[in-house]
Amino acid sequence: MSEHLSGLINDALHLSKDEETSSELKVKLSQTDTNDTALLLESVPIDERVLLWEALANHKKVDVLVAMRDDARIALIEATELEEWEALFIDVEAEVVLELVDSLPKEVLSIAYSAMDRLQKLYFSSAIEYAAQEVGHWINHNFLVLPLNAKVRDGVRLLRRDLPAHTDAIYLINRAGGFSYAVPITKIFSSPEHIHLVDIALEDYPTIHANEACHVAAKQVLLSNYSALPVVSADNKLLGRIDSKTASELAFEYYERQLMAGAGMDEDEDLFSPVRKSAKGRAVWLGINLLTAFLASAFIGVFEATLQQVVALAVLMPIVASMGGIAGSQTLTLIIRGLALKQVTSGNAMALLIKELKVGGLNGIIWALVIGVIAALWFNMPLIGVVIACAILLNIIAAALAGVCIPIILDKLNIDPALSGSVILTTVTDIVGFVAFLGLGTWLLL
Amino acid sequence: MSEHLSGLINDALHLSKDEETSSELKVKLSQTDTNDTALLLESVPIDERVLLWEALANHKKVDVLVAMRDDARIALIEATELEEWEALFIDVEAEVVLELVDSLPKEVLSIAYSAMDRLQKLYFSSAIEYAAQEVGHWINHNFLVLPLNAKVRDGVRLLRRDLPAHTDAIYLINRAGGFSYAVPITKIFSSPEHIHLVDIALEDYPTIHANEACHVAAKQVLLSNYSALPVVSADNKLLGRIDSKTASELAFEYYERQLMAGAGMDEDEDLFSPVRKSAKGRAVWLGINLLTAFLASAFIGVFEATLQQVVALAVLMPIVASMGGIAGSQTLTLIIRGLALKQVTSGNAMALLIKELKVGGLNGIIWALVIGVIAALWFNMPLIGVVIACAILLNIIAAALAGVCIPIILDKLNIDPALSGSVILTTVTDIVGFVAFLGLGTWLLL
Structure with a gap:
């Protein structure tokens, strides 16, 4: 974190509602870039956040809002009068509004x-x-496109303009607007002007379907050899x-x-x-946990x-439950990651289960012996x-067993096993732990 | 997962050590790309993995090894005789060996x-x-570089060659090899051939220090407007x-x-x-947990x-510990994320603590009432x-309190609070829970 920013956070924490925001602070704010301003606003409590927001220049406000996390925006949006928005949305772009679409009330959206x-x-x-x-929601519409019959000279003309960031290809579309080919811009400059772009286009350029899940599409782009990938609709229309x-x-x-989610x-x-709001958001999870605890x-x-x-x-009971919970969550984490990486399939699930049972058996024997000896000595019994x-x-x-089966x-x-896997797992290990321990205790000790 | 791949996994799971690997399987393997082959090898148990590895064509082996996760490679490396490696490393590149450097034994490395x-x-x-x-370990050495006095025509000549993926700029270096400027390749093609590249270079191009932490540098590249960023040494030499x-x-x-790590x-x-190996790796964590449980x-x-x-x-005791653990882990997760995003600073830690105590107080009162009533009715007491x-x-x-203070x-x-934060937290909530509950019980019920 820059000193500039931590200084601003300190200043902001000493703001008070009644005083005018100092012109000094406004100057400092004007020297802070969008991302740092967003971070600053997120880092201070709501009252101070609203005061800083009001001290921001109008032309920065919407960009800062976009750079902030969804929940952190809410207080600022609520603090902005309906009339003020018109001045903030001058020449606004679709992408900006799409980022805010879930945060803004209907009237502001219109x-x-x-x-x-x-x-x-x-x-x-x-x-x-x-x-x-879905990735279609986040499409970038600022890209280079030409018809299928365009020549290299058309491509060169297009490239002479100011290019959007992360542009490494011109996309060619057919008459129906369908994506056909991509031509790398470096190839365009090194080819004779009169030939067709199609002739220097890449075969089998990867495309993304607009209703693909965001994180899957993101991985596809990031692990490709390109700076961007075209997104197409179900009928192969190039959307962006x-x-x-x-x-x-x-x-x-x-x-x-x-x-x-964990x-x-x-x-x-x-x-x-x-x-x-925060208490309410977390109460559900506490409630679910309470049910399993009861x-x-x-x-x-x-x-x-x-x-x-x-x-x-009664004294030793929590140890049994806790060791089961930890061992189970290790298996669970491994399997959840394996599912996410597509390493776990129905074909190898059984082999995995056997391996995890062996690991559990080995660790189980070792720790059972250790704990058994300590407990026997502790209670002299x-x-x-x-x-x-x-x-x-x-x-x-x-x-x-539970760590493998529950996520699958x-x-x-x-x-999503990352969300509810661990609460189900600990319910199982708590109950099995208590019943096994107290049941065996009833049988052997009474 | 492709059908081709799940088919292969099934085939692999029915391999046996004694039989010859069928030529049919070899053909299928040769039709599988590097990443899918790596995934396949990771998805099958060790014995089958080694059999598949031995059936792989020599020219694919090293690439597949690189695409695999560190631990999954070990068995394959152990199964390969020292003499075989020479055939696998023909024309090998530094980047490939660097990926494997922690996995390979010294003799193989040499x-x-x-x-x-x-x-x-x-x-x-x-x-x-x-x-x-450190990011210096992962540098890509395949990039375009020219001296500071180069002209646009030199740039054009360089760009006519086969370009490495993700190339969007030529880097200019001074006589000492220090990074000076970056020139976007699209600007080069649209400029007259006789002017100097420096004249169309970008000011203030971001650079990365070679000893920057990998994840910090990665974020810097990914959130920049460029497809790659230059990496420099402590004395500003361009390394890659x-x-x-x-x-x-x-x-x-x-x-x-x-x-x-969680x-x-x-x-x-x-x-x-x-x-x-797996049991051993997890035993440490189980042991730490055992100490806190005791x-x-x-x-x-x-x-x-x-x-x-x-x-x-004794019957109700686990409920007290478990509610504290869940509430604490929510606060802990929020603060760990805030620390990672640099939202949490020494300046706002106190304000955060106060807010979390209020959230805890509110949820505490609500759930205390619910649980109190249920417990009183259950035991008629x-x-x-x-x-x-x-x-x-x-x-x-x-x-x-613990959820805010422990990670800070x-x-x-x-x-790293992501590693040890939760075990310390649950120790605190277990002990506070048991002592508060049993202490109050001793005082009020006896």
């Missing part, structure tokens, strides 16, 4: 739509036919392209969502979301009489060592 | 080194000066470039490492690692007498409802 020119309106309408999870920058943004967003949170959860407790409750007689079982050792071994093996089944049901 | 030509040896020696975590494809691979690897696993853990048990042990008298406490409600509230607030402190100590 102001933005009216501010677009005819072409941008067309782009906008074609893009919102696709959901935000996805360049490596957009692809990176989509990929980064996807990975962040995976990381956040904790039952929305990728867009803002660092300074309003307390009530379920586990109900199983413990079955063994109340045993617990009363051998209180050591050899039989409790036997009980916990057997329960640990059983639970680690059950964890391996969820994936077959089209449920 | 065979590879001897197989490189003078220039590739030079590239190799310059790159291994940097560790695999990182293109968007390499950057994507580095970024994907980094995110995967984060996901795997479960205490190595990013390179192979789907079919040998059982013993620690929590020791705290429970303090209240043995209480548990014996009020066995309901109003006081136990009071005890668990207070403990839940306390633990969720402690979880918010770890980050200050230069420890």
Whole structure:
């Protein structure tokens, strides 16, 4: 983080609602680029964020909004009066509005739509036919295209203009607007002017379908040898392209969502979301967890009489559950990654299960022995060592089984295993752990 | 996954050591591209993987090895005799050997080194000066460079050759080999041949330092407007470039490492690692978890007498720990992401803590009431409802405190909070949960 930015954050945290924003701060803000301004706004609480927003120059506001995370924008959008938007949307482009489409209220959206020119309106309408999870929503309409019969000299003329970033090819379309070929721009300059572009075009240029999932399309672009790939509709019409920058943004967003989903949170959860909103967003996950925790407790409750007689079982009980949970989450993570990388198939699932059961068995035996000996010594009671050792071994093996099967089944049901895999897994390992331990305890110790 | 590939996986799983690999399978393998072959090898157990490897054509072997994950390669490298390597490394490039440098034994590395030509040896020696975590290790040496006094006509001549993928600029260097300017190739073609390239060069072209961390450099390339960025040494010598494809691979690897680290696993853990190796790799994490689980048990042990008298406490105990753990991991995930995105600074840490404590307080009150009522009804014992409600509230607030402070402190100590944050957090929430619940129980129920 630059010193300029941390200085601004400090300044901002000392803003107060009643004072005028100092002209000094406004000058500093005007010297901050879009991305840093967005980061600054995200890094301060809501009240200060709104004050900074109001101190921003009008021509920067929409770009800063686009650069911010979805949830962090909300307070700013709410703080902006309906009349102000017209001044902010002068000459706005479809791509900008598409970025904001889920954040803006309907009335503001219609102001933005009216501010677009005819072409941008067309782009906008074609893009919102696709959901935000589909790559068609994020298409870049700024690209080079020529008809199938164009010659090298037409290509050269086109290339003399100001080129959009990440342009490495001219796309050729047929009369129906269908994508036909791509011609690398470097080839155009080194070819005689009178020949047809088709003759120097690449065969089998990769294309992306507009309803492809964003993260799949992003990977396709980023691991290709091109700076951008053309996007086509179901009937092969050329709609636009996805360049490596957009692809990176989509990929980064996807990975962040995976990381956040693991904790039952929305990728867009803002660092300074309003307390009530934030609490509500997380409550669902806490509620689901509570249900599974009560379920586990109900199983413990079955063994109340045993617990009363051998209180050591209550003391050691969490160890059995926790070791199962950790071992299971390791297998789960490996399988989830394997599914994402397409390494796991129905063909090798059984071989994987066998391997994970062996790993679980080996680690289970080792840790069962360690824990059994410690428990026996701690409570000076050899039989409790036997009980916990057997329960640990059983639970680690059950964890391996659950760690392989749960994500594969969820994936077959089209449920993202990164989201709900771990809560199901720990429910299984908690219950198996408690029942095995307390059940064996009842049998052997009473 | 293509049908071709799943078919091959099925074929492979029915291979046996004794039979000759069928010529039919060899034909199928020869029709499979490098990436799919790598995926195929990763998707089958070790024995079958070695059989497939031996059936591969020699000229494909090294490329397939490079495309595979580090751990998945090991068995294949071990299965290849020292004499065979010479045939595999004909005309090998430095980049290929650099990809394998951590996987190959020393003797094999020296065979590879001897197989490189003078220039590739030079590239190799310059790159291994940097560790695999530094971007200098992954530099691409295939780029266009001209002296500072070159003219447009020199540029045009250079561009007529076969260009490396992701080339969008010619780099200009001064006499000392220092990076000076970048000239976009599209500008070269549209400029008169006799002017100097410097006159059409871009000012302030971004460069990357060779000892920058890979994931930081990758983000810089991917979010820039260029297809590649030049990499310079500490004294500004131009060493090479990182293109968007390499950057994507580095970024994907980094995110995967984060996901795997959360479960205490190595990013390179192979789907079919040998059982013993895999068990060993995971045992450390299980051991750390065991220590924290015993620690929590020791705290429970303090209240043995209480548990014996009020066995309901033992039944409900895991609920308190689990709600704290979930609430804490939500805060932790948010802060870890904020640290990675540079949104969290020492300036706003206090404001964040206050907000998270409020969110924790609100969710704590709600869930404390819900759980308190259920517990009181379940055991028909109003006081136990009071005890668990207070403990839940306390633990969720402690979880918010820990969720903010642990990652910030770890980050200050230069420890990756994604790796060890969650194990420390759950230790805190387990202990606070058990002590609060059993302590309050001892005080109010006995």
